[in-house]
Amino acid sequence: MRRCKADAEQTRLKILEAAEMLFAEHGIARTTLEQIARTAGVTRGAFYWHFKDKTAVLSALYERTTAPQLALIREASEQADLTDPLAFLECSGTRFLSVFAADKCQQRMHRIMSNAAMTEETAAWLAEANVELWRVFQRLLARAGEAGQLTDELTPDEVAVSLMVMFNGLLNEWLRSDRAFPLDTLGAKLLHHHIASLRRNGGAA
Amino acid sequence: MRRCKADAEQTRLKILEAAEMLFAEHGIARTTLEQIARTAGVTRGAFYWHFKDKTAVLSALYERTTAPQLALIREASEQADLTDPLAFLECSGTRFLSVFAADKCQQRMHRIMSNAAMTEETAAWLAEANVELWRVFQRLLARAGEAGQLTDELTPDEVAVSLMVMFNGLLNEWLRSDRAFPLDTLGAKLLHHHIASLRRNGGAA
């Protein structure tokens, strides 16, 4: 039994990984610290050495996956080319879908966050993430509205709702249906079609 | 303290109501039988008289709300006018949205089912409900495809995915955003726009 610093960090990662899998599969509440430890190949002693309690693991998972991702979205939206916001949304949305489809880690975090029974902390995270997304969509679509790129039938805010629904809906339905359809290709196709229908003179060639 | 049969049935309903509210607000796992009983104005003794355990309440809630609703959907889809499936989908979808927006009970059940950490039973229910919806959508859109009503760009199955995403997405986003937009009016508007974009020569007047 060797215990250098590298080993310690590795068991920490093993615990995180185990928690992520178990949380995603059985939910947070139905996952025991004992299960996490055993899956990670250690005991609860190791767990309590690295983490204060169960919520601390959740927090660490959030910090290492969701939070930086959120920062990326924010950053990208600020550096976005605003001459054609709809094209930007389609492009980055499509890219996100294909990345998401290939990244088991993101998928598990999405399941965890979406099934997290509402404690104060997780609720705050969810709210933060979604409010952030709303802001981005609203900003970009307001810009598109000013540029006269949107259909007359819907206001920019309504288009924002429509895109939020389509985007989050794709992720949720894909996971819920146990990956019943190809998220990357079909997602891109539907996103393209939907965004086209939101443009002024949308469907007309 | 009177205890005729009517009183007993009323306490049963009070327990169901309390459980529904607590499940929707804090999740199933984080809700205690003690909380349910106290909220219903009784003790755990009364609870155990009417129900075997926590899953029995969940089952009763499902039977009284979700199950009959599912039967309605199935029945309606079989009696549907198949000359214009898209119009039927828009019409019944819009009606469902407005009913859902007004029915707190349905909203709570949707939250409960959507946040239910995957036990064997709830997972089976969710699968059943969604498979049922899939069947309905696929049947109707296959029919629409045969009638040549769908856009060339998407297959009937792909259109079915698109509509599932839009529909479930509307419900989820509305609840998640804490009713940030008018589900009935805006939902109808977006559903109409989206379905129009799925028709052959969709956006063109």
Next chain:
DNA sequence: AGCTACATACATTCACGTATGGATGTAAAT
């Protein structure tokens, strides 16, 4: 030697399930 990185052992809490008691309604018997 002292600290790190765990394992092990122990204490505590909390929700669950059950057993029991008691109050009330209800039907039959007289």
Next chain:
DNA sequence: ATTTACATCCATACGTGAATGTATGTAGCT
């Protein structure tokens, strides 16, 4: 009508296990 017998409906009390948190032991690194 009154009493008796019994079932219903619910509260209270108790036992139990499981998960948590903490305290202690201990082998290896530095």
